[in-house]
Amino acid sequence: MLEILKEQLESGDLKVKHLLERLRVCYVAVEGLTDGIRKFQNINTREEYQTFTERSAVRLEKELHTDIPIVSFVAYSGTGKTTFLERLIPKLKARGLKIAIVKHDGHRFEIDHEGKDSDRFTKAGADVTGLISSEKAVLMENRQTDPEEFLKKIDGVDLILTEGFKQGPWPKIMLHRKGTGKPMPLLPEECLAVISDAEVMDCENLFTLEEAEKTADFLFRYVQNTLC
Structure with a gap:
């Protein structure tokens, strides 16, 4: 040649x-x-x-930017996972952390509005559709997306929380409520922490469903230790 x-x-x-x-x-x-x-x-x-x-x-x-800690909150439906995260996020923000949260959805979902320009672009075949205003922005991946690759795109935050992704590779915090009548979705020893109203054996970091403040303290220390 x-x-x-x-x-x-x-x-x-x-x-x-x-x-x-x-x-x-x-x-x-x-x-x-x-x-x-x-x-x-x-x-x-x-x-x-x-x-x-x-x-x-x-x-x-x-x-190569992989230094943002990711923690998955895992629980069965009806446990109160979303409600707990609603209480937790403001407490993490009060500690100076910038938070991203991504929810897993096992069903087809739509966040666009029928007939709007962005909806028309998507239906025309756009692989990615974006919306930007002076206050917020969103990118919609109109294709199969690998969760790990998707989370790598998030930047400018201190901690990424996910709701779901039980099979994902990230450290997990399990929520469990006795009243659901369901077993724990994971083994306690496999978890970073457990939040439950039941007595849990083999768990070093155990919080009740009312201890969002203590959970925030725990995650704040976790972020600090991860980034050190």
Whole structure:
């Protein structure tokens, strides 16, 4: 290949197309690549190359950004998981933590409004639809999304909480209520902490369903220790 490239350069032919015609090349559609069009860049000058490498470095840094602690709250329906998190989040915020929370939904859901522009874009086939205002923004992935990859996109917070994702790889806090008549969804020894109105054996970090304040203290220390 180097000999062919040298020969072509010496002849003054700078067209890559002509070089490829002289080589054994396997063509792959850019859409079939991970990150698609990002991996295809037309670079003609040193300035364009420098811009490309700088942007690539920024993207790589974001991809490697894994230092935000993630904790999953796991419980059966009817336990009071959402209510507990509603009480917990303000207490974490009062301790100076910036919080992200992501809920797992086992069913098809829609957050857009029928007939709105963004809804029309989605129905037209957009893979990602975004809405931005002066107060908030949202990105809707209109495709199958890996939870781990999705959570990597979250930045600018101190702690990511998830509601659900029992099978996920993240540390878990289990909620259990005797009145539901259901067993514990996880073994206590598998959990970072347990929140329950029942006596639980083999659990170092146990809180009652009324102890959102103590749970916030525990998570605050957990974040500090994780980031140290």
